Amino acid sequence: MGNADCLSRLPVEDKSSKANHGEVLMIEMASSQIVNAKDIAAATAKDPLLMKVTSWALRGWPPSMSRDDEAYAYHVRRNEITTLKGCLLWGNRTIVPSTCRKPILEALHSGHPGIVKMKALARGYFWWPKMDTEVENIVKTCAPCQQTRHEKAQAQPHIWETSKNPWSxxxxxxxxxxxxxxxxxxxxxxxxxxxxxxxxxxxxxxxxxxxxxxxxxxxxxxxxxxxxxxxxxxxxxxxxxxxxxxxxxxxxxxxxxxxxxxxxxxxxxxxxxxxxxxxxxxxxxxxxxxxxxxxxxxxxxxxxxxxxxxNRQLKTYFDKVHPHELSNVKDNPVVKQTFCDADLVWIRNYSTGPKWLKGRIYSRTGPVSYKVRLEDGRVIKRHLDQIRSRAVTEDLEMDSEEVDIGDRNNPDSTSGSTSVDESETNAADLGSTPPASKSPSPTAPASTLPPQTLAPNSPSGSVDRSTPIRQQTPRRSNRPRKVPEFYSSAGR
CATH class of the missing domain: 3.30.420.10 (Ribonuclease H-like superfamily/Ribonuclease H)
Structure with missing residues (x-):
């Protein structure tokens, strides 16, 4: 078994410089000089305004002070300002002299926390007049903060001007x-x-x-x-x-x-x-x-x-449910008569000849239909839309077309009779009684019955509908007819 190397038991001593513990503690807080309580006390003793504030805090404050005075911000807080080891305190917050404010603001802004967080952090430790304004200015002038900031809170929605008219x-x-x-x-x-x-x-x-x-x-x-x-x-x-x-x-x-x-x-x-x-x-x-x-x-x-x-409601299904929608119009509304009997009119002609023909109202056959006698003696039926009024003139052309009342009342007269145009008249009009017509003869009665043909065995006044209606031919002369004399004034 070999011997251990002696060098492995003797490590080389580290000759690198040891870090300053003060710098390590503040490396994240400031990139420049560090300010402590001793520096603030020394700066307070050299600041002319804070020297007066320190004297007032120890000996008493003036009873009043103008708002324009630079010490007015300290005067309104006079009951809360104290001194400790050469430093002025407002409550438990250190009053920072003007010469020490810049490094403190840089330390507060070192992490770019923003205006709100910088104010919250500063208010826990420091105070000086217009501190909030200086915090806002340092953030507003920081380029990284302005380039990366979030969108501001949404503004109140814009209210458009009220239109005065529809579709404007x-x-x-x-x-x-x-x-x-x-x-x-x-x-x-x-x-x-x-x-x-x-x-x-x-x-x-x-x-x-x-x-x-x-x-x-x-x-x-x-x-x-x-x-x-x-x-x-x-x-x-x-x-x-x-x-x-x-x-x-x-x-x-x-x-x-x-x-x-x-x-x-x-x-x-x-x-x-x-x-x-x-x-x-x-x-x-x-x-x-x-x-x-x-x-x-x-x-x-x-x-x-x-x-x-x-400016109205649209009609919907719900309107149909209400009873006021029920119609009050009668099923057969009465149409007012627009023409009277014997009125002079023009009627529409649908055969050869002029477009409008002269005539006279003979009788009314329905709510909107009439019989009209023409100049040639024909009686035709027309709708109200096919008739228009004719102005009265001085000529007596229509007088020659009048039916002699005496001849119309004479049932034995059959000569020169003309039948009604059957194509213009229907069977429902056979029982109607036409109105009386005027006659130039002074002896004509006030009203006459239309020419009719009675059945041989029918009672008086009853009409035989199986036989055609005969009409008396009008006289062609305008000469007054002589009244027949059946007796004389002498009694002969």
């Missing part, structure tokens, strides 16, 4: 693809009226096509608000806005909440589409969703979009 400011945005479809949404800021169009892509052409359809229905708006998507930043969309005199407002990039109304409607639409069962009619359900949005009161306005947009 519109918010637009694309949604999707969802279930393989892309949607173009338009929201009216005044009424919250929503329009949803299914488009092929998120291009400017699709956006312009949808907006043109809306403008044709509701008119041009004043302002359109959108995000910074390529469809809204293209020159084609800008030209469309300029040609229609519409102001286009774009939101801040990467800040969707600025266009919150459109984003909220996108979320509402997606939430509805997610609830649809599979294999359902997609477009039908989308139309129903938009209709329900139009009739439902909005949480912000308290009124439905349709009521604010059109």
């Amino acid at each position: 400011r519109l918010h637009v945005d694309f949604a999707g693809p969802f279930h393989g479809k892309i949607f173009f949404l338009t929201v009216d800021s005044y009424s919250k009226w929503l329009e949803v169009h299914i488009v092929k892509s998120t291009s400017s052409q699709c956006a312009i096509k949808s907006l043109r359809s809306l403008f044709a229905t509701h008119g041009l708006p004043d302002v359109i608000v959108s995000d910074n998507g390529t469809a809204f930043t293209s020159s084609e969309f800008d030209e469309f806005m300029t040609n229609n005199l519409i102001r286009h407002v774009r939101c801040a990039p990467f800040h969707p909440s600025s266009n919150g109304q459109a984003e909220r409607m996108v979320q509402t639409t997606k939430d509805f589409l997610k609830k649809l069962p599979p294999n359902s009619d997609f477009e039908l359900n989308l139309v129903r969703f938009v209709f329900n949005q139009h009739i439902t009161p909005h949480a912000t306005t308290g009124r439905s979009p349709a009521e604010l947009f059109f």
Whole structure:
């Protein structure tokens, strides 16, 4: 067994310099000189302002002091300021002289903790006037802190100006693809009226096509608000806005909440589409969703979009349930008579000749139908829409067309009779009694019955409907007819 090497039992002494324990303790706190209580006491004895504060703390404070005085911050804390071993204390916090503040701030900021943590750490040990402001300034001027800091807390949402009229400011945005479809949404800021169009892509052409359809229905708006998507930043969309005199407002990039109304409607639409069962009619359900949005009161306005947009409610199924929807109109409303018997009229001609023919109302056969006697003696039937009134003239052309009352009352007269145009008259009018007509003869009675043919064995006054009605031919002469004399005044 061999002997052990003596050198393995005698290790070489480490001649490297030993580290200073003070530097080791503060290496993470400061990169420059270290300040201790002895340095602060010496700096306090040399500071003119702190010398006066030390004297006041030992001998008494002035009763009052101006706000502009540099010692005013110490005066308001006079009941809490004490001295200990040459250092001034505010409570248990050391009052740091101006010459020692810079290294202390560097030590507080050595780990770049930020403004809030630096203030919290400093308030546990030190105090001097405007200490919080100096802590904020050292962080704000630190380049690494500003380059790597997080985004600040979200600001209060911007409240858009309230629109005064419907369709004045519109918010637009694309949604999707969802279930393989892309949607173009338009929201009216005044009424919250929503329009949803299914488009092929998120291009400017699709956006312009949808907006043109809306403008044709509701008119041009004043302002359109959108995000910074390529469809809204293209020159084609800008030209469309300029040609229609519409102001286009774009939101801040990467800040969707600025266009919150459109984003909220996108979320509402997606939430509805997610609830649809599979294999359902997609477009039908989308139309129903938009209709329900139009009739439902909005949480912000308290009124439905349709009521604010059109100033009326849209009629829905729920309105049909109320009894006030029952109609009060009668089944057969009475139509007022527009023409009286013997009125001068023009009637529409559907055969050869002039378009309108002269005539006179002969009788009324129904609510909107009349019989009219023409100049040639024919009696035809026309609807109210085919008759118009004729102005009265001085000529007596129609007098020659009058039926002689005496001949019409004579049932034996059969010569020159003319039958009513059977193509213009129906069998239901045979039992109607036409009104009386005027006669130029002074001896004509006030009213007469229409010419009828009685059956041989029928009672007096009864009409035989099996025989055609005969009509007396009007006289062709305007000469007054001589009244027959059956007796003389002399009694012969």
